[in-house]
Amino acid sequence: MKIAVLNFSGNTGKTTVSDQLLAPRLDAPRYAVETINAGASDTSADIERIKGRQYGELQEWLMTTDKAVVDVGASNVEDFMKYMGQYAGSQEEFDFFLVPAVAEKKQQADTINTIKTLAALGVPAKRILVVFNKVDIDEADDVPELFGAVFGFHALDKKFTLKPGAVIYSNEVFERLRALKRNIADVVTDETDYRTQLREAADDDAKQHAVRMISVKRLALSAWQNLDDVYVTLFGKAK
Template sequence: MKIATCNYSGSVGKTVAASHLFAPRMPGAEIIAVESTNESAADLGLPVEQMRGEHFGRLFRKLLMAESAIIDVGASNIEAFLAELVKYDEAHLEIDYYVLPVVGSGKAQRETIKSIQALAAIGVPAERVRVLFNRVDADVHEEFAAIFGYAHHAGGFIANPEAAIYDNEVYDLLANKRTTIKEILADPKNYRQLLREADRDDLQAIAHLSDMHALQSLARPVERQLDRAFAAIFL
């Protein structure tokens, strides 16, 4: 399976989706960051090939050979990415799914709709365009009314309310520690015990151990929620 996470809107969670949602559930997938300015999965320690949108020729050749790939298209590169995509006959069909993460702000939802329209304009079939609702507080339908309204009136994409990542401090902690949920779950250390044994005057060590214990406590329920979101995206 080959997935592209993309959106005209920045800071909507494309890298969170690539790093924490897709990469652990697509073993062996190559991660390619089409990015020039912002964070990518490489910042979390994952093996990532970096390129710019105008380098689509190189990307296209890699997609022809790849069985599994995650393409993280940064907002600053999506214009060039789409412009290059249409230069190659039916190149858009080399990508199985275009996943558009979106957060609840009005601007992000408007730019997500713009992204959906741009994909439709180059011929991407509606069933390949999937919205991922990110940083959900409580009610997906209420927080993303503009997206569901557009889906009802215009279509051109799939919006499953179960394809949602709920707001959680774990993602900021992971970014600060430059790690992933997969690595946290594989870490055998008992940070609760280490915290109890720590020198109370070593504030730096206490802060680190507290963060790691919080990550371990948060990781497993978040992992289960991400499992549900991953399954829902492709229903």
């Protein structure tokens, strides 16, 4: 499966969606289409980075692989869309276009414009998906109201597939992982016995590291389950 993650807006969580939701479950290489995108450099060293004007190279590479995650930074999304239009039919190289949305009004408007642009390029509604990102767990039942513009747009014009259960909840683990330069999958599968490290810590630094990792692991486990649920909601199957 090959998926592009994009939104005309910045700060919608595209890199989090690419790194933490998609890449681990697809076991797929990731391309970052970016000029300025600090988030992409924080969690993975093995990401291929290109600019939007290199779209031709990207679409040729996509022809040779069965799976990929392409994270399109906001600074390059216009070029990405422009060149996708010039390479007529190249949108067919992607199985899905995933548009992360957050509740702020401007970002919702940009989300709608992203969907309209994809549709105008010939992407069918069944291959345009939205994931509702950075939702407080206490507002889980309020997603249609929080994202009223997106839901309203879908009610008027079915240019994308709406799956209300595709909700990523706010979790401080993502910021912690960025600081640690680690991926959530690494933390979830980390079998280090930090409890033993805590008991045997020889100094305060070692003790604080163990405490920090125990907390991160706890946060990561709940976030991982949430991401599993979102993945199944979006694509109908687990890894």
